[in-house]
Amino acid sequence: MIELDFFPDGVNGVVYQVLQFRVGESWRVVYAGELICCMEKLEGLWYAKGKIILSQELIKGIGRLIDTQHFNLLPIELKQHWQAYVREAIAQGDNQYLVVCKDGIDFDRFEKLFRAYIMNLVRDPWEIRFRVYNAIMSEDFEVVVKGSVFAC
Numbered sequence: 001m002i003e004l005d006f007f008p009d010g011v012n013g014v015v016y017q018v019l020q021f022r023v024g025e026s027w028r029v030v031y032a033g034e035l036i037c038c039m040e041k042l043e044g045l046w047y048a049k050g051k052i053i054l055s056q057e058l059i060k061g062i063g064r065l066i067d068t069q070h071f072n073l074l075p076i077e078l079k080q081h082w083q084a085y086v087r088e089a090i091a092q093g094d095n096q097y098l099v100v101c102k103d104g105i106d107f108d109r110f111e112k113l114f115r116a117y118i119m120n121l122v123r124d125p126w127e128i129r130f131r132v133y134n135a136i137m138s139e140d141f142e143v144v145v146k147g148s149v150f151a152c
Contacts, residue, residue: 001020002020002069003018003094004017004065004069005018006062009061014031015031016036017029026039027039029050036050036054075091076089078097081117082114085101085110085113086100087100095128095129097131099114099132100134101132101134102135104135105135107134111132114143118130118145122145128145129142130142130143
């Protein structure tokens with residue numbers, strides 16, 4: 001589960017919780033303990049549906065918060081940094097990632113490279129778990145990166 005807090009600009013004391021229980025599901029927006037809507041991004045735009053109608057400004061703000069989170073960017077960074085090795089990188093939450101390697105690589109060599117460098121890509125202040133598999137899912141390893149000291 002991913003949980004974010006959204007503080008609208010210019011409104012004191014108002015906090016929206018933004019939750020996603022599984023990757024690919026809609027985001028749920030909760031205010032004062034009550035589910036007010038669900039949000040999805042379709043064709044690059046954020047939409048909300050629910051019993052309370054949110055302003056376009058609020059929808060855009062919450063969408064921007066979701067879009068700028070590191071868990072959205074890290075899979076792309078993993079694939080770009082190790083493009084010769086990584087076929088797929090999937091965020092399974094804000095603290096867990098699944099990485100699947102390309103066929104024909106030296107998996108043991110990649111494990112050494114991954115373990116030596118991954119902490120340079122992680123910017124989150126909490127512990128992150130990476131589960132890395134070879135192309136046919138017959139071998140794997142796990143790396144846990146403690147919270148980054150560089151995180152803001």
